[in-house]
Amino acid sequence: MKGLTDKIRDILKKLEIKELPIPLEKVANLFSIKVIYYPSFPDHVSGIIINREGLLAIGINSDKPKVRQRFTLAHELGHFLLGHEIDEKIIEGIYDRPTDQEREANEFAAELLVPKDFLEKDIKEKLIVLKIPELARRYEVSEQAISVRLLETGLINQI
Numbered sequence: 535m536k537g538l539t540d541k542i543r544d545i546l547k548k549l550e551i552k553e554l555p556i557p558l559e560k561v562a563n564l565f566s567i568k569v570i571y572y573p574s575f576p577d578h579v580s581g582i583i584i585n586r587e588g589l590l591a592i593g594i595n596s597d598k599p600k601v602r603q604r605f606t607l608a609h610e611l612g613h614f615l616l617g618h619e620i621d622e623k624i625i626e627g628i629y630d631r632p633t634d635q636e637r638e639a640n641e642f643a644a645e646l647l648v649p650k651d652f653l654e655k656d657i658k659e660k661l662i663v664l665k666i667p668e669l670a671r672r673y674e675v676s677e678q679a680i681s682v683r684l685l686e687t688g689l690i691n692q693i
């Protein structure tokens with residue numbers, strides 16, 4: 535999506551976030567969004583967002599792997615920060631057919647977790663030997679997610 539890289543760049547700059555992995559809870563806090571980890575969601579639910587009279591909260595299924603939880607949190611932040619209409623709540627079920635908003639939130643999550651600028655800098659400076667597992671650990675995302683980011687940003691050609 536065009537403009538998303540710029541949007542995330544602005545958010546990270548405004549929040550003075552320079553560290554990796556991207557501190558998602560800090561982003562949530564700065565937007566006054568409460569994050570709650572639930573161990574007892576049904577297995578097919580990865581998370582939930584709640585908008586109750588302007589009080590915003592994100593619930594994360596804490597039984598899922600850490601990288602999955604981070605993706606869910608980034609995705610939910612996407613719904614808020616992209617200004618999606620949330621009446622009362624959105625339950626994120628893995629079997630749901632993706633709507634445009636869901637796709638948009640997924641793209642937002644991918645960019646927030648692995649901002650293009652950060653990845654580009656890593657590759658240019660070759661701070662770390664660019665192995666997928668190491669990059670995945672550095673950004674705290676799945677190896678699949680980092681591979682996709684390398685492809686979609688076109689940065690893989692620079693390795």
Ligand SMILES: [Zn+2]
Pocket residue numbers: 609610613624626635636639
């Ligand atoms: Zn969603």
